[in-house]
Amino acid sequence: MNSGITSIKLVLLGEAAVGKSSIVLRFVSNDFTENKEPTIGAAFLTQRVNIGEQTVKFEIWDTAGQERFASLAPMYYRNAQAALVVYDITKPQSFIKARHWVKELHEQASKGIIIALVGNKVDIVSSGGERKVAREEAEKLAEEEGLLFFETSAKTGENVNEVFLGIGEKIPLGRPDEQSGLQNGGVRITDDQRIDLASTGSGAVAASGCNC
Amino acid sequence: MGVRSNSSEMYQREQSGSLNNGGSSHRNNSSTNLVTSLMKSWRISSSSSTSSPPQQSSRDSLISIDGNFEAMAKQQTSAKRSSPSPYSPMRYTSPGLSNSTSNLGSGGTSSSDAPRPSLITTTHRHSSTNHHHHHRRNENTGGKKVSKYFKDLDEDWSAVIDDYNMPIPVISNGGIASPATPKVGRSSSITSTPTSSTTAVAPENVNPTFSYPQLPQLKRSISSDLRSQLEMENERDAQELNAIMQRIAKFDAILKNKHIINQQELRQISWNGVPKSHRATVWKLLIGYLPANTKRQALLLQRKRREYRDGLQHIFSTKHSRDVPTWHQIEIDVPRTNPHIALYQFDSTQTSLQRILYLWAIRHPASGYVQGINDLVTPFYQTFLTEYLSASQMDDVENLDPKSYITDEQLKDVEADTFWCLTKLLEQITDNYIHGQPGILKQVKNLGQLVKRIDQDLYKHFQNEHVEFIQFAFRWMNCLLMREFQMGTVIRMWDTYLSETSPETTSSAAISSDLVPPHTPTEPKSATFQSPAQDFTSPTSASSSAKEEISKMRQSSLNEFHVFVCAAFLIKWSDQLMNMDFQEIITFLQNPPTKTWQETDIEMLLSEAYIWQSLYKDATSHWQ
Numbered sequence A: 001m002n003s004g005i006t007s008i009k010l011v012l013l014g015e016a017a018v019g020k021s022s023i024v025l026r027f028v029s030n031d032f033t034e035n036k037e038p039t040i041g042a043a044f045l046t047q048r049v050n051i052g053e054q055t056v057k058f059e060i061w062d063t064a065g066q067e068r069f070a071s072l073a074p075m076y077y078r079n080a081q082a083a084l085v086v087y088d089i090t091k092p093q094s095f096i097k098a099r100h101w102v103k104e105l106h107e108q109a110s111k112g113i114i115i116a117l118v119g120n121k122v123d124i125v126s127s128g129g130e131r132k133v134a135r136e137e138a139e140k141l142a143e144e145e146g147l148l149f150f151e152t153s154a155k156t157g158e159n160v161n162e163v164f165l166g167i168g169e170k171i172p173l174g175r176p177d178e179q180s181g182l183q184n185g186g187v188r189i190t191d192d193q194r195i196d197l198a199s200t201g202s203g204a205v206a207a208s209g210c211n212c
Numbered sequence B: 001m002g003v004r005s006n007s008s009e010m011y012q013r014e015q016s017g018s019l020n021n022g023g024s025s026h027r028n029n030s031s032t033n034l035v036t037s038l039m040k041s042w043r044i045s046s047s048s049s050t051s052s053p054p055q056q057s058s059r060d061s062l063i064s065i066d067g068n069f070e071a072m073a074k075q076q077t078s079a080k081r082s083s084p085s086p087y088s089p090m091r092y093t094s095p096g097l098s099n100s101t102s103n104l105g106s107g108g109t110s111s112s113d114a115p116r117p118s119l120i121t122t123t124h125r126h127s128s129t130n131h132h133h134h135h136r137r138n139e140n141t142g143g144k145k146v147s148k149y150f151k152d153l154d155e156d157w158s159a160v161i162d163d164y165n166m167p168i169p170v171i172s173n174g175g176i177a178s179p180a181t182p183k184v185g186r187s188s189s190i191t192s193t194p195t196s197s198t199t200a201v202a203p204e205n206v207n208p209t210f211s212y213p214q215l216p217q218l219k220r221s222i223s224s225d226l227r228s229q230l231e232m233e234n235e236r237d238a239q240e241l242n243a244i245m246q247r248i249a250k251f252d253a254i255l256k257n258k259h260i261i262n263q264q265e266l267r268q269i270s271w272n273g274v275p276k277s278h279r280a281t282v283w284k285l286l287i288g289y290l291p292a293n294t295k296r297q298a299l300l301l302q303r304k305r306r307e308y309r310d311g312l313q314h315i316f317s318t319k320h321s322r323d324v325p326t327w328h329q330i331e332i333d334v335p336r337t338n339p340h341i342a343l344y345q346f347d348s349t350q351t352s353l354q355r356i357l358y359l360w361a362i363r364h365p366a367s368g369y370v371q372g373i374n375d376l377v378t379p380f381y382q383t384f385l386t387e388y389l390s391a392s393q394m395d396d397v398e399n400l401d402p403k404s405y406i407t408d409e410q411l412k413d414v415e416a417d418t419f420w421c422l423t424k425l426l427e428q429i430t431d432n433y434i435h436g437q438p439g440i441l442k443q444v445k446n447l448g449q450l451v452k453r454i455d456q457d458l459y460k461h462f463q464n465e466h467v468e469f470i471q472f473a474f475r476w477m478n479c480l481l482m483r484e485f486q487m488g489t490v491i492r493m494w495d496t497y498l499s500e501t502s503p504e505t506t507s508s509a510a511i512s513s514d515l516v517p518p519h520t521p522t523e524p525k526s527a528t529f530q531s532p533a534q535d536f537t538s539p540t541s542a543s544s545s546a547k548e549e550i551s552k553m554r555q556s557s558l559n560e561f562h563v564f565v566c567a568a569f570l571i572k573w574s575d576q577l578m579n580m581d582f583q584e585i586i587t588f589l590q591n592p593p594t595k596t597w598q599e600t601d602i603e604m605l606l607s608e609a610y611i612w613q614s615l616y617k618d619a620t621s622h623w624q
Ligand SMILES: Nc1nc2c(ncn2[C@@H]2O[C@H](COP(=O)(O)OP(=O)(O)OP(=O)(O)O)[C@@H](O)[C@H]2O)c(=O)[nH]1
Pocket: A014, A015, A016, A017, A018, A019, A020, A021, A022, A023, A033, A034, A035, A036, A037, A038, A039, A040, A063, A064, A065, A066, A120, A121, A122, A123, A124, A152, A153, A154, A155, A156, B336
C-alpha cells in the first residue's frame, strides 16, 4: 500500500486571530479551544486522510498571522503544494489581508500551488452576529484568481474537512515520485490516527466534525 | 566530613559510570560527563572552600572519571565572564551555613545554597534509557512527603518573613482565606524544591547529631509518630529548610538596612534563585528599575507610578488619536495570553495587560506591539501582585482575582511597576521585535553554530532531516522559552535571567529613555509625559548616540546567555532526537516534555548553559 500514500505540503496564511490554528486543530484533533495562544513563528502538524482509494498525508505549516512575522512566511510557502488563505468573515480588514496573500502566493510560490480561500467563523453569523465580508465578494475573488472557496467554522467544525478534501482532490495524486523531491524528510508510514474523508464514497465527507 | 563527602562523591561517580555503560549511544556521553565533572569540580571546590581535604579527593575522583581534568581546570579558571561581575552558580559559597548544611551541600542533597549537587541525579531523569529503579522509587515517595511537609511550613515562613516584609501597603481586605491548593505544596518560588536529588544521599550520610536550632516550630508542627516515620526525610527537609532560611537571611543581609545595595552581590546570589518573599523587590533592583540607593527608592517609585498614570491619561485623552490596529491586536491577544491560568481570565487582569501593552507599544514605535511581548509581561505582573499577598497566599496568585485583594489604585501601581520593568527588559532585547526581527534571526543563527560545535552529530542529523533551526527556535527566542515551560518554572528562570541583564542597566538608570536624570528627582516638572515630543518618539531620536551605544552593550548579555540556554535545552534531548525523523523532531520540539519540570530541572538547565558559555566563550566573540 506504500504506493497509495501521498504527502501534501500545505501552508496556512492569514491575518492574526482569524482562526488558522483553530482550523488545523479541528482538522487534526477535531477539537476547539476558546482562547488559543497566538502562534509564534509557525507550528507543524500532520493528518492523514483517505480520499477514495488514496491515503493522503497532510503536512501542515500553520504560520503566525501578525504582520511582524510576515517575513518568515516565504520559508513556509516556498515548497508548499497547497495553501489555505484564511480570513474572518466578521473582520473586513482580514479580507484585505487575504487578497494580499493571494497576490503574494501567485507571485512568489511554486507555480502549480493550489490555493483555497477560507472565510472562517461563520458560526458567529449563524448565531446573530454581523457578517462584514459578503460571500459574493469572496466568491468573486476566488473566481478571478482561480481559488477554491469555503466558508467554515472551526468552532462548530462546519466545512473544515471539506477544505482539505477539496485540496486533496485537486492535487494530482498517485504520483508520489513527483512530490517526494519537495518533501522534508520524505514520506513515512506510521500507524497514527487518520480520518476517513471518503468513507461514504469519493467526494463525500465523513461527519467527523461535530455540528453542534 | 571529608570522608563523607568523598563517599557520596563515589556514589555519584558510580551513577555516572552506569550512564556510560547502559547508555544508548556513546556519542553524547562524553559531553554529559564533561558537564557532570565540571559541575562536580565546581561544587566540590565551593563546598570545601573552607576545608582543604575534600578538594584533594574531588580532584582524584575527577581525574579517574575524565583524564582531562587539568584542561578543564584551566578552562574553569580562565572562563571569565565578560560582565564586570564574574559570578557563577558553582562559585557560590555558603560561609554562614552550619555544619550540617555544608554536609548537605557535599552530600548531594538539593539545597538552595548548593543547588548544583542535584544536577547529577537529575540528569538521569531525562535520559530515558538510564532510569534506575531505586532512584525512581525514592523520587516518588520522598517527593510526595516532602512537598506535604513544605506546605505545613508555609505558615512558619510567613511568621518569620512578616517581620521584615518590605515597605508594602497593607492588604486592603485583611487577607483572603486561601483554599489550600496542590500548588502551594510545590512551593514553586522557594529556591529549592525537593526532588530525586535527595536520593543521592545514603541514609548513613545524614548527620545523626543534627538538631533544629533555627527551627523551633518544626517540632511543634509535626506529630511524633509521623516524625518517627519520616525521620530521615524530615531531617533532610529540615536541612533544606534551614538552607532556605539561611538563604532568605542572606537576601536580608544584602537588602535590609542598607543605604546602597550591593548590586554585584545581589546578582550573584539571585542567579541561583530568589525566595518568593523577596522576588518582587529583587527583580526591580536587578532590572534597574529600583535604584540601589535605598534612600531614593520610595521617591522613585512614587514618581514612576505617577508617570505611568500620566502616560495613560495622555494616550487615552482626545489629544492622542488611538492607534486602532495596535489597540485591536492587543485586544485580541490579551484574552489569548496564558489561557490556562485563571489569573489571566479576570477582567481586572486583562484590563491591566491591555493598558500596559498599549502604552508600551505607543511609546516604542520602532517595534510596536509584537506577539510574544504579551507573554513577557506576565511574569512581572504576577510577581508584583504577590507583594500584596501574605506569604501563605503567594502561591495562589495565579488563582485569585486581583480585585479581591487590592484596590484600583494599588493595581495601577502594580501595572506601573510592570510597565517599567517590561520596558527595561525589552530595552535589552530591542532587536528582537523591530522590523525584520534581526535580533531573533541572529540568535537562531548563533544557536545553530553553537550546536554544530557542541553536538555535531545532532547538527548533522538535523541537516539530513532538513530540520532548520528557525523552524523550532524562532519561538524560543521570541518568547524567551516561556512557551516551553510552566509559569512557575519560568519565574525561577527569570531570577537567573534578570541577574544576567547587564549591570550597566542599573548603574546608568539615567540613560534609560524613560527616566529623568536622577540628580533632579524632586524637580516638579520631571514627570515627563507632558512633553510628548521628547518622550513619545522613537528610541533613535531621543538624546544621542551614547545612549544607543550603551543599549547595544546591554543587549549582548541576556541575549547571549539565552542562546546558551537554548543550546542546553536542545542538547538535553539529543539522544531522543537522533532517532527521530523530520516530522517527529519538529513535533517533539513544539511540545517538549517539560510539563513536570521542577525548579531543580530548570536550575540544571541554567547551570549547563552557564558551563557551555564558559567553555565556548570564544564562539561568541564574533556574535556581534
Ligand atoms: N466563534 C469562532 N471563534 C473562532 C473560530 N476559529 C477561531 N476562533 C477564535 O478566534 C481566536 C483566534 O483563533 P486562532 O486559531 O488562534 O487564530 P490564528 O489565525 O491561528 O491566530 P495567530 O496564530 O495569531 O495568527 C481564538 O480565540 C479562537 O477561539 C470560529 O470558527 N468561530
